Amino acid sequence: MLGKAEALVKRQHQRFFRKKATGDTNAGRGRQPTVNSDQGHVFQSSHQAHTMNTVDPSSRRERGQRNYIDTAVRFPVAQGMMDIDTTLNNQKPSETMRNEEVKELRKELGLAEQKIVSLEEEMAARDKDLIRLHADLEREQAVRKDERRLLDIRTQELQDAHAYSMRSDTLSTDELVAKVESLNAEIYQVSAYMADSMTFGARVDFEAVRAEAVHWFGSYMIDLLCSTINEETRMQVVQVAMQAALVQSCADFISMWHIERRTDENLSRLYAKIQATNTQVVAGRWRAMTRSGSKYESLSDVKKEWIKTVVRKLAIVLIFAGWTGVGTNPPWEASTSFLIKRYGERIEEIVHLAMDLDRGMGEGIVSEDIVIFSVGGGSSFVPDTMENGDGEFTVLDSDHVLCTCELGLKVSRSVQKDGYSAILVKPKVVLCSTMSDIIPTV
Structure with a gap:
C-alpha cells in the first residue's frame, strides 16, 4: 500500500515539474501562467503590496518562491497524502474481506480433507467387502460347479436307467x-x-x-x-x-x-x-x-x-x-x-x-x-x-x-x-x- 502512495507522490512531482517547465516557457514569451482563484488572489495581493510599497527585489523573489512551493508542492503532496489515505482506507475493507475469504477457504479445505479421509475409509471398507464378496462368489461357483457335475452324473444315470428300462429285444x-x-x-x-x-x-x-x-x-x-x-x-x-x-x-x-x-x-x-x-x-x-x-x-x-x-x-x-x-x-x-x-x-x-x-x-x-x-x-x-x-x-x-x-x-x-x-x-x-x-x- 505504501508503494502505491509513493507512486502517487512521484506522479504529483512529475506533474509539477511539467507545469513549471510550461510556465517558464510562457513567461519567456510574455505570457502569464494560468492560476486558480486562490493563486490569483495571492498574486493579486502581492501585486497590490508591490504597488503600494516599494520592496526589495530579492525579498519579493523569495516570497514568490515560497508561494510557488506552497502552491506547486505542498498542495499536491497534501492532496496526494489525502488520496493515499483514501486508498488505504478503501483497501482495508478489501484486505479484511480477503482474510475472511482465506479463512472460509481454509475452512472449506479442512472440510474437504475430512471428506476425503472419510471417503478413503469408505473405499477401504468397500474394498474389504469386495474381496469378501469375491471369495464368497468363488466358493459359490465351486459349489455350483460340483452341483452341475453331480447333476450331469445324475442325468446320465437317469438316461441310462431310462434306456435300461425301455430297452427291448434287438433280435427275434x-x-x-x-x-x-x-x-x-x-x-x-x-x-x-x-x-x-x-x-x-x-x-x-x-x-x-x-x-x-x-x-x-x-x-x-x-x-x-x-x-x-x-x-x-x-x-x-x-x-x-x-x-x-x-x-x-x-x-x-x-x-x-x-x-x-x-x-x-x-x-x-x-x-x-x-x-x-x-x-x-x-x-x-x-x-x-x-x-x-x-x-x-x-x-x-x-x-x-x-x-x-x-x-x-x-x-x-x-x-x-x-x-x-x-x-x-x-x-x-x-x-x-x-x-x-x-x-x-x-x-x-x-x-x-x-x-x-x-x-x-x-x-x-x-x-x-x-x-x-x-x-x-x-x-x-x-x-x-x-x-x-x-x-x-x-x-x-x-x-x-x-x-x-x-x-x-x-x-x-x-x-x-x-x-x-x-x-x-x-x-x-x-x-x-x-x-x-x-x-x-x-
Whole structure:
C-alpha cells in the first residue's frame, strides 16, 4: 500500500515539474501562467503590496518562491497524502474481506480433507467387502460347479436307467434259430472235411492226456478212437468225435460269463439271485449289460482263448485216433501246429459264428432267457427234448446218448420262478447203440 502512495507522490512531482517547465516557457514569451482563484488572489495581493510599497527585489523573489512551493508542492503532496489515505482506507475493507475469504477457504479445505479421509475409509471398507464378496462368489461357483457335475452324473444315470428300462429285444427268436442252425451246419462240414483229409495209423498210447480226454469225451468215445478198426470206420468215428469236440467247445464257451473261471462262477451265481428276486425284464437287461462289459471286454483275447480251447480238444481226437502226422515229434505241439496251419481259417469261422450266436442270445434278447443246451454222454434218450442224429427209428429205453452232434436252443426260466422251459431247436445226439452197430466189439 505504501508503494502505491509513493507512486502517487512521484506522479504529483512529475506533474509539477511539467507545469513549471510550461510556465517558464510562457513567461519567456510574455505570457502569464494560468492560476486558480486562490493563486490569483495571492498574486493579486502581492501585486497590490508591490504597488503600494516599494520592496526589495530579492525579498519579493523569495516570497514568490515560497508561494510557488506552497502552491506547486505542498498542495499536491497534501492532496496526494489525502488520496493515499483514501486508498488505504478503501483497501482495508478489501484486505479484511480477503482474510475472511482465506479463512472460509481454509475452512472449506479442512472440510474437504475430512471428506476425503472419510471417503478413503469408505473405499477401504468397500474394498474389504469386495474381496469378501469375491471369495464368497468363488466358493459359490465351486459349489455350483460340483452341483452341475453331480447333476450331469445324475442325468446320465437317469438316461441310462431310462434306456435300461425301455430297452427291448434287438433280435427275434427266429433269427437266433437261424444262427444256431448255421453254426451246426459249419461244425458238421468242418468235421467231415478234417476226417476225410487225414490219414491214421497205429494208435500211440498217450496216458498223459487220457484223463483230460475222458473228462471231455467219456471213456466210451476214447475207447472207440483207440479201437482197431478199418480206415472207413475210423473216419466215421473221427468225424463224430470232432463234431462232439466242436459242439461241446461252443456250448461251454457260450454258457460262460467270463473267460476267467472264478469270475465266471461269481457272475453266474449273482445272475441266479437276480433272476430269483426280479422280473425277467430286469434280469435280462442286467444280463445284457454285464455280458457286453465282462465277457467281450477284449474281443481279440476272447477269440484267441476260444480258438486255443477248440484246437486242444481237436488235438486230443487226433492223438487218440492214431494220426500219422505225429511222427517222431512231440505229439501235442505237432497236433496243434498242424491244426492251426491247415484248418485255422475253418476253425476261426466256427468261432465267429459261435460268438455271433452268443452275443445275440446274451445281449440281443432281454425279454426272456434263451440258452444253448446239449446232452451229456451217458444221458438217457428223451424224444421230447432231443433228436437222434442217425435218423428216425425206435430207440430202446435202455439206450443212452454217446455225444451231442448238433446244438439245441431253448427258452429257460429259473427254478425259483416256475422252471418253465420251451425248446426252440432240439439238439441232435449220437446214441451208443449207433456206434455199437458200427463197432460191435467195443
